[in-house]
Amino acid sequence: MAVGEWPVWSTSLRDRTATAVADPVLRSNIGAATDRFGTKRTSALAAVHDPDGLRRAARGVRGQILSNWAETLETLADNVMANGGHVCWAPTGADANDYIAAVARRIGASTVVKSKSMATEESGLNEALADVGCEPVETDLGEWIIQLAGEHPSHIIAPAVHKNRHQVADTFEAEAQMTDRVTEPAALVAFARAALRDRFLAADLGITGANFGVAETGSIVLVTNEGNARMATSQPRIHIAVMGAERVTQTWEQADLLLGLLAKSGTGQPLSSYTTVISGPRAEGEADGPDEFHLVILDNGRSTLAGTEFAEMLNCIRCGACLNVCPVYRQTGGHAYGWVYSGPMGAVLTPLLAGSDHDHGHDHGDGSSNPDELSGASTLCGACMEACPVEIPLQDLLLGLRRRKAADASRAEKAMWSAWAAAWSRPAGFRATASMAARTRRLGPLVSRLPGVSNWTDGRSMPALPARTFSQRWRSGDV
Amino acid sequence: MSEPTTEVGDRAGFLARIRERQGPPPRSGPHPAPDPPEVVPEVRYRSLDDVAGPGLVDVFATAARAAEATVDVVAPDGIDEPLRAVVETHEVHTAVVSNDPGLDRVAGVLAGLGVAVSPYDRETAATADLAVTGATHGLASTGSVVVDTEVAGSRAVSLLPRVHLCVLPAERIVPTHADVLRHQSRPMPSCRVVITGPSRTGDIEQRLTLGAHGPVALHLLVTT
Numbered sequence: 128m129a130v131g132e133w134p135v136w137s138t139s140l141r142d143r144t145a146t147a148v149a150d151p152v153l154r155s156n157i158g159a160a161t162d163r164f165g166t167k168r169t170s171a172l173a174a175v176h177d178p179d180g181l182r183r184a185a186r187g188v189r190g191q192i193l194s195n196w197a198e199t200l201e202t203l204a205d206n207v208m209a210n211g212g213h214v215c216w217a218p219t220g221a222d223a224n225d226y227i228a229a230v231a232r233r234i235g236a237s238t239v240v241k242s243k244s245m246a247t248e249e250s251g252l253n254e255a256l257a258d259v260g261c262e263p264v265e266t267d268l269g270e271w272i273i274q275l276a277g278e279h280p281s282h283i284i285a286p287a288v289h290k291n292r293h294q295v296a297d298t299f300e301a302e303a304q305m306t307d308r309v310t311e312p313a314a315l316v317a318f319a320r321a322a323l324r325d326r327f328l329a330a331d332l333g334i335t336g337a338n339f340g341v342a343e344t345g346s347i348v349l350v351t352n353e354g355n356a357r358m359a360t361s362q363p364r365i366h367i368a369v370m371g372a373e374r375v376t377q378t379w380e381q382a383d384l385l386l387g388l389l390a391k392s393g394t395g396q397p398l399s400s401y402t403t404v405i406s407g408p409r410a411e412g413e414a415d416g417p418d419e420f421h422l423v424i425l426d427n428g429r430s431t432l433a434g435t436e437f438a439e440m441l442n443c444i445r446c447g448a449c450l451n452v453c454p455v456y457r458q459t460g461g462h463a464y465g466w467v468y469s470g471p472m473g474a475v476l477t478p479l480l481a482g483s484d485h486d487h488g489h490d491h492g493d494g495s496s497n498p499d500e501l502s503g504a505s506t507l508c509g510a511c512m513e514a515c516p517v518e519i520p521l522q523d524l525l526l527g528l529r530r531r532k533a534a535d536a537s538r539a540e541k542a543m544w545s546a547w548a549a550a551w552s553r554p555a556g557f558r559a560t561a562s563m564a565a566r567t568r569r570l571g572p573l574v575s576r577l578p579g580v581s582n583w584t585d586g587r588s589m590p591a592l593p594a595r596t597f598s599q600r601w602r603s604g605d606v
Numbered sequence: 607m608s609e610p611t612t613e614v615g616d617r618a619g620f621l622a623r624i625r626e627r628q629g630p631p632p633r634s635g636p637h638p639a640p641d642p643p644e645v646v647p648e649v650r651y652r653s654l655d656d657v658a659g660p661g662l663v664d665v666f667a668t669a670a671r672a673a674e675a676t677v678d679v680v681a682p683d684g685i686d687e688p689l690r691a692v693v694e695t696h697e698v699h700t701a702v703v704s705n706d707p708g709l710d711r712v713a714g715v716l717a718g719l720g721v722a723v724s725p726y727d728r729e730t731a732a733t734a735d736l737a738v739t740g741a742t743h744g745l746a747s748t749g750s751v752v753v754d755t756e757v758a759g760s761r762a763v764s765l766l767p768r769v770h771l772c773v774l775p776a777e778r779i780v781p782t783h784a785d786v787l788r789h790q791s792r793p794m795p796s797c798r799v800v801i802t803g804p805s806r807t808g809d810i811e812q813r814l815t816l817g818a819h820g821p822v823a824l825h826l827l828v829t830t
Contacts, residue, residue, distance in 0.1 A: 188642055190631040193628060197621040200624070201621060215615050226615075267809070312811055324732070353818035353820070357819075360797065380646040384646050386783065400801065402800040403797065403800075404797065404798040415761050433624055436635070
């Protein structure tokens with residue numbers, strides 16, 4: 128899947144899922160990775176008292192912050208500027224890209240190093256930078272692999288989880304001038320370290336995301352294991368952090384609680400290797416660090432969620448725990464979801480962000496689709512809410528999206544469901560349909576060949592209908 | 607650094623779109639949102655149950671080792687042997703030392719072992735075998751150390767060299783991240799990093815590999 132083809136609404140979810148499920152490497156890697164993350168998460172949370180109480184408190188805290196969202200953002204921006212940083216308010220992804228491209232042009236940047244950032248995946252920043260002649264280099268190992276391969280992340284925190292070591296080696300040979308092929312993970316990492324270190328030292332501009340923006344001190348927090356965010360914020364002469372507008376806390380107490388849950392929920396570590404707190408550019412007398420620090424605050428549809436039944440989706444801290452426990456994600460991996468975000472959180476967030484300019488209709492009839500169909504990529508089992516560190520009721524939100532989609536159903540479909548509801552609301556109607564089914568049971572196999580119902584009947588076998596209905600057997604004393 | 611700060615974009619419009627919609631989360635539905643807690647709770651680690659004072663050092667060492675760091679706990683006059691072991695194990699020939707006060711003796715011992723010791727600059731650090739820094743705090747529950755730019759003098763001294771040696775006086779060990787993150791100094795240092803083990807990645811087949819971009823090894827020298 129080449130870069131630039133996202134979001135993928137030219138194919139249906141059904142087709143994308145079928146492709147994913149038919150790929151044995153992907154299924155085995157996704158299965159192993161999600162199992163491992165899940166196991167480690169369980170033991171990391173078992174090492175603290177009352178993890179469910181902490182998750183509940185974190186939900187309350189996120190609600191409190193977003194009840195005061197505008198004020199919190201205002202304080203954050205004021206304090207970032209008081210610390211000597213620059214602030215850009217970006218209503219859309221294109222606004223963020225334009226701002227960053229303008230900074231890159233001003234300083235004549237040729238190499239740009241990027242630390243992992245889902246917000247810039249959303250805005251398509253890499254393509255925008257390439258358009259102005261910059262070479263953006265992803266530096267998270269997984270992100271770099273898929274950038275070289277021309278693919279997209281398949282997991283929020285493990286972007287190349289769908290590839291095995293041989294596929295990684297293939298990519299390095301083809302796209303990163305690896306001449307002596309190695310396939311051991313340690314050797315592949317050493318190759319990447321050397322290649323990327325040169326880029327870090329040469330880069331003019333470092334771009335990161337932001338796990339949190341802490342308003343009271345105007346700080347941003349970056350969490351990584353590899354150290355690439357530390358590189359991107361210490362070596363280039365300009366650092367730009369791109370933060371989704373909802374990723375704020377009012378206080379350090381709040382940030383401390385969320386940080387205490389983030390790594391445990393995501394990778395199952397007590398803390399990630401590096402929790403970096405940036406409060407402005409290089410200070411007087413320091414030997415390194417950027418001359419300029421810029422914070423780009425990205426809306427890109429987020430504000431449209433506030434005050435709606437979907438508002439709690441804004442609480443998400445992007446840990447990936449819901450992906451690992453989701454029975455749908457665990458079979459398909461992330462690409463089938465068609466956009467940047469996958470798993471339960473992606474199935475909720477994608478229609479709300481990417482879908483804001485789509486109509487909420489069904490199948491377009493030409494095999495294409497729209498993001499609302501993602502609400503169907505769930506069993507509503509609720510494992511996601513149980514794993515979520517901020518207890519987002521993801522299954523309720525998915526159900527809400529299905530309701531929204533149903534409201535736009537075709538007239539024929541609505542008429543059919545009302546007729547069914549009317550018939551089965553009366554005993555006579557129920558009996559009539561039941562005995563009709565029993566009488567026509569020999570026609571059963573034909574049902575699966577009726578036109579227009581193949582989505583229901585493909586892959587399912589019709590149960591054999593008994594000759595007499597349950598009511599008839601009850602009355603004659605057979606049951 | 608002394609350039610005036612700028613603000614780009616329509617702050618008022620951006621915030622107005624949020625302000626007109628924001629409010630408490632929905633209280634309807636099968637799983638209504640709870641009230642915010644009156645006090646934001648701290649994460650309480652089971653490893654700290656009934657631990658106080660000097661016991662923190664053991665908890666710290668255990669947690670740091672679980673995060674793939676190596677740890678020595680020694681008296682202040684006992685640093686020579688651990689330093690010799692670090693130099694031999696990691697084949698250290700060059701070292702850069704941060705601005706942290708109190709590292710003179712460590713630098714002296716390293717020099718005595720034949721290591722070329724220099725203060726931080728980017729080019730030297732990028733190829734150095736060893737970084738030597740102090741830490742403002744150790745966090746017992748997670749085995750972490752806190753390194754501030756304003757003390758260390760640079761952001762990357764603890765990042766660029768192949769191995770990071772951090773010297774931590776035992777009395778700076780506090781129970782958890784809450785004891786540091788909730789009591790930030792004002793103004794904040796331009797960069798503060800909480801380091802938990804060496805740099806790592808699991809991005810290739812979930813195989814833990816140390817030394818992705820930062821140090822391949824972290825050695826913690828706790829002085830009592």
